Amino acid sequence: MDWALPATAGGLLPTPSVDANLGQLQLDSSRSTVLPMQQPPPPPIPVDESPTATTDATEHSRAPGLTTRPVIDEPDPRRRFSSSLPRPQALGNTALSVEEIEELFNIYRTSYHPHMPVIDINRSPQEYYHLSEFLFWTIISVASRRLSSHPTLLPKLARSVTDLMWKTLRSVSYSITTVQALARLCTWPFPTSSSTADPTFMLVGTMLQIGTQIGLHRALSAQDVSKVPIKLEALEYAEWVRTWEACNIVAQSVSVGCGLPIFVQTHDGPLSVTQMTELSDSPAPNLSLVYRRRVEQFRLRVESSLGRHIPEDGGDSARADERLTLYRLLNMDLADLECECGAERALNVWYLTAAKLHLHASYLLDDATTEGYKARIITLYLTAQRLIELSIDKATEKTGFCHYCPFFCYQVFTCAAFVVLKILMNGYFRSIIDVSAGTKNLEAAIAVLRKISVVNNDLPARLGDVIGFFCALPDTTVVGGVTIDDLRLRQVKNRMSMSIVYDCLWTWRRYFQEENEKDVGDAPFAAEEIIVTPEDVQRSFSPDIPMEIGGFLDSLSF
Numbered sequence: 001m002d003w004a005l006p007a008t009a010g011g012l013l014p015t016p017s018v019d020a021n022l023g024q025l026q027l028d029s030s031r032s033t034v035l036p037m038q039q040p041p042p043p044p045i046p047v048d049e050s051p052t053a054t055t056d057a058t059e060h061s062r063a064p065g066l067t068t069r070p071v072i073d074e075p076d077p078r079r080r081f082s083s084s085l086p087r088p089q090a091l092g093n094t095a096l097s098v099e100e101i102e103e104l105f106n107i108y109r110t111s112y113h114p115h116m117p118v119i120d121i122n123r124s125p126q127e128y129y130h131l132s133e134f135l136f137w138t139i140i141s142v143a144s145r146r147l148s149s150h151p152t153l154l155p156k157l158a159r160s161v162t163d164l165m166w167k168t169l170r171s172v173s174y175s176i177t178t179v180q181a182l183a184r185l186c187t188w189p190f191p192t193s194s195s196t197a198d199p200t201f202m203l204v205g206t207m208l209q210i211g212t213q214i215g216l217h218r219a220l221s222a223q224d225v226s227k228v229p230i231k232l233e234a235l236e237y238a239e240w241v242r243t244w245e246a247c248n249i250v251a252q253s254v255s256v257g258c259g260l261p262i263f264v265q266t267h268d269g270p271l272s273v274t275q276m277t278e279l280s281d282s283p284a285p286n287l288s289l290v291y292r293r294r295v296e297q298f299r300l301r302v303e304s305s306l307g308r309h310i311p312e313d314g315g316d317s318a319r320a321d322e323r324l325t326l327y328r329l330l331n332m333d334l335a336d337l338e339c340e341c342g343a344e345r346a347l348n349v350w351y352l353t354a355a356k357l358h359l360h361a362s363y364l365l366d367d368a369t370t371e372g373y374k375a376r377i378i379t380l381y382l383t384a385q386r387l388i389e390l391s392i393d394k395a396t397e398k399t400g401f402c403h404y405c406p407f408f409c410y411q412v413f414t415c416a417a418f419v420v421l422k423i424l425m426n427g428y429f430r431s432i433i434d435v436s437a438g439t440k441n442l443e444a445a446i447a448v449l450r451k452i453s454v455v456n457n458d459l460p461a462r463l464g465d466v467i468g469f470f471c472a473l474p475d476t477t478v479v480g481g482v483t484i485d486d487l488r489l490r491q492v493k494n495r496m497s498m499s500i501v502y503d504c505l506w507t508w509r510r511y512f513q514e515e516n517e518k519d520v521g522d523a524p525f526a527a528e529e530i531i532v533t534p535e536d537v538q539r540s541f542s543p544d545i546p547m548e549i550g551g552f553l554d555s556l557s558f
């Protein structure tokens with residue numbers, strides 16, 4: 001029996017007639033082979049819905065396991081942007097109108113973008129949605145942090161955008177927009193009341209790994225990590241470079257803010273003359289990003305130089321002398337950075353002062369008998385005061401620094417506040433420094449932390465309450481100690497400049513544990529009635545802001 005084989009859509013064979021299926025076996029006279037009975041095939045899948053629609057035709061005819069052929073991956077096609085009118089968008093249980101989307105993007109452009117000038121703010125929201133839903137909703141979530149007209153939007157997006165993030169990361173096929181979205185989530189993470197529930201540090205590692213995997217760290221040689229030809233135009237190359245700069249800046253900033261080292265990091269050097277000639281049409285690099293990168297490189301040097309050998313009690317003098325030499329060299333590098341800063345760039349001055357604090361906070365690990373110890377502690381105190389004053393000044397500006405600054409700015413600010421607290425409350429240095437000015441500085445720092453707070457009882461609010469609690473204690477030496485030697489950090493030493501914060505939090509926890517044990521010991525049969533409650537603690541130092549002591553004790557840190 002002869003069957004015609006016309007070409008059909010989707011490459012499906014035609015269905016034989018009913019008469020041709022009467023027998024169990026059909027004999028193909030032209031091939032003399034026995035063929036099984038043909039069953040009617042399922043209806044064809046539309047091309048635009050088929051999961052294999054983008055697969056090369058040769059893939060269908062490949063015999064798995066019989067031959068070894070190079071798999072030619074096609075470049076990830078970018079979703080075609082239609083110039084249609086903007087449309088409302090929805091994610092999970094959140095729906096936004098065109099006007100709301102435009103308002104949120106305008107907020108991002110004016111308030112958040114200056115802190116991380118990486119993406120092209122001239123693109124419309126509709127373009128970003130077609131380019132990457134993940135990046136689109138990340139921008140929306142960042143912009144909604146202070147949206148007073150829609151206070152429930154951020155809590156809704158926290159769950160939906162997080163789910164979208166994990167879905168995107170599971171897809172394995174990544175693009176530069178995935179890295180850009182992760183950089184924003186690490187810069188402005190969703191508010192949380194416990195650092196143990198914050199995935200930011202883990203996401204930083206993921207961001208760096210994805211960026212390296214797609215070749216961002218070698219933009220001119222991205223072909224080396226790809227199976228398809230990659231030829232970047234000038235604008236594309238500039239975007240790759242900016243994105244990788246942002247990756248390194250965000251990664252090191254989060255590393256300092258969390259007090260944990262980042263092990264995967266590549267800071268590429270400046271382009272050679274030949275490369276610059278080839279890319280003469282590319283836009284000039286963003287100067288604020290270039291300076292931020294210099295600052296983060298310095299902080300990385302501080303960590304790698306001073307973090308290897310933490311001074312121990314009774315340590316040898318040779319190690320102490322080596323550390324003093326490193327201090328001098330690193331302070332010389334700081335002087336070079338200060339010359340490049342430019343007084344007209346207020347943000348650069350703030351980040352430079354943060355870099356100084358990162359170095360000077362290491363002085364708290366030194367033995368009090370080392371050469372120049374008192375002078376170094378005074379220098380640390382003045383640096384911390386300077387950072388607080390800069391933050392207070394910027395809080396009064398129209399830019400709204402406290403409302404829109406990256407999360408790691410809050411972490412560094414908290415470090416400065418605890419430095420002032422510990423030195424101010426030390427019995428020895430309290431007789432040297434201006435106590436009245438220091439106390440006003442701490443009160444202003446608490447007010448700034450409450451401005452930085454996004455939602456009730458989040459980490460900035462809690463840390464502000466902890467500082468207020470220490471300030472209200474009748475015994476000022478609880479956190480600072482009595483002698484000059486008591487100032488040295490002994491509980492937490494390996495969290496870099498943030499060791500001071502975690503050390504004070506351990507002191508805070510221990511104080512409450514001792515108070516509880518004392519109360520229980522005085523009245524063992526009425527312990528439940530006399531244990532300090534969260535309300536009692538709250539009334540003692542901050543009557544306006546609710547706080548759950550138990551939850552904070554569980555988190556151990558911020």
